[in-house]
Amino acid sequence: MLLALNFDWLTNLLAILFVIACLHDxxxxxxxxxTLAAAAMGLIVMAIQEFLQPAFEMAL
Structure with a gap:
């Protein structure tokens, strides 16, 4: 459950993917x-972290 509410590992993974995508492109x-696809995924994860994580914390 702790892993599901912790977005830090996913953010770090997307940052690494973005750097690899930049080098490849x-x-x-x-x-x-x-690069654009990796950046879009990063923005989606940040939006999920910003808007949905407080709802999960309130539900607990």
Whole structure:
């Protein structure tokens, strides 16, 4: 249960994915689609953490 409410590990994983995507796009992709996808996933996780985590904490 503690792991489900702790978003730090997911945020760190997405940060690593974003760096890898940036390095890959810098070398192979001129449009940066992988970087944009990783950034969008990061924003989604931050939104979930910001808006849903207080609801989970209040439910406990």
């Amino acid at each position: 810098a070398r192979y992709d001129e449009y940066g689609t992988l």
